[in-house]
Amino acid sequence: MKETGQKKVDWQLFIKHEKDKASIEHIYPQTSTAYWNQSFSSVPKEQRHFYKGSLGNLLPLSLSINASLQNDTFEEKKKLK
Numbered sequence: 788m789k790e791t792g793q794k795k796v797d798w799q800l801f802i803k804h805e806k807d808k809a810s811i812e813h814i815y816p817q818t819s820t821a822y823w824n825q826s827f828s829s830v831p832k833e834q835r836h837f838y839k840g841s842l843g844n845l846l847p848l849s850l851s852i853n854a855s856l857q858n859d860t861f862e863e864k865k866k867l868k
Contacts, residue, residue: 796847808850815844816858826861 815838816823827835838844848856856864 809847810850810853812846812848812853812856812864813839813844814846814861814864815839818858820858822860823858 815827815835817839819827819835827838830838
């Protein structure tokens with residue numbers, strides 16, 4: 788990373804307050820709702836569980852932001868809260 792001039796990701800980027808903790812948000816939720824079932828209807832049900840733990844589905848966020856997202860739609864999750 789030094790060679791390319793990129794900075795290492797720092798957890799401080801993900802926390803709002805000093806007491807806040809970093810957590811991992813599942814974009815595709817661990818418990819899917821009708822919205823997620825419809826959005827992923829082309830994916831067989833027996834394969835959807837693979838999305839939950841895949842690296843591309845996980846996003847580091849502050850605990851306070853993560854708690855506010857829950858099973859929101861993807862469009863809602865993209866908005867800043």
